[in-house]
Amino acid sequence: MNLDTWLMFFLAYLVVTLSPGPNVLLVVKNSVQYGIGSAFVTILGNLFCQFLIVGLVAVGVGEILTRLPTWFFVMKCVGGLYLIYLGIKSFKQIRKDSLELSKLGFELKKRNSKSLFREAFFVSVSNPKTMIFLSAFLPQFLDTTHSHMAQFVIMYLSICVIVASVHLNYALAICRIGKKLSTKKFEGRLAKVSGSLFIGMGSGILLSSKP
Numbered sequence: 001m002n003l004d005t006w007l008m009f010f011l012a013y014l015v016v017t018l019s020p021g022p023n024v025l026l027v028v029k030n031s032v033q034y035g036i037g038s039a040f041v042t043i044l045g046n047l048f049c050q051f052l053i054v055g056l057v058a059v060g061v062g063e064i065l066t067r068l069p070t071w072f073f074v075m076k077c078v079g080g081l082y083l084i085y086l087g088i089k090s091f092k093q094i095r096k097d098s099l100e101l102s103k104l105g106f107e108l109k110k111r112n113s114k115s116l117f118r119e120a121f122f123v124s125v126s127n128p129k130t131m132i133f134l135s136a137f138l139p140q141f142l143d144t145t146h147s148h149m150a151q152f153v154i155m156y157l158s159i160c161v162i163v164a165s166v167h168l169n170y171a172l173a174i175c176r177i178g179k180k181l182s183t184k185k186f187e188g189r190l191a192k193v194s195g196s197l198f199i200g201m202g203s204g205i206l207l208s209s210k211p
Helices: 003-018 022-034 037-058 061-066 069-104 113-125 129-141 148-180 183-207
Strands: none
Touching (some): 003 148, 037 113, 037 148, 129 148
């Protein structure tokens, strides 16, 4: 992969990543609820999933998925329902937190890193169209005269830099806004917005057409 091709890939993927989706939403929500440190764990969970997806794309699994509509349908249903579950969970958490805060006052909550990592992984894998998109997107930048595996490694490392940078900047920006407002009220409003968006995104996946 020459420099010009890599720059085209980098800029194209940057544009895709700048558009907020479930992964960005989860990073922002966790950063506000559990502190900016949770953003790193959430991003790692996302990138681990991306690593597996890029590896599967490299061996052609994404193309196979487009030819197996039954498997696509099953993955779509599981992924969509999981996002809806996260949305409902966010609304339930608002009620629970309001009761706790009224008794104890505001305190930044803590959450197990493994739980954050696992949740981020499942959110990232929730949309089967991610693999189909990358199956169509990544090969456009492959140089047939060089090792494909080496180029996939370069593209994955580039994805890591892009995703980590963009998601952290989103998280930092929202956390700065939160500091200027009443933290308790801001967290509650964000939970309502994120819950609604997760339910909307999950419904969108369930209602989406075949690949």
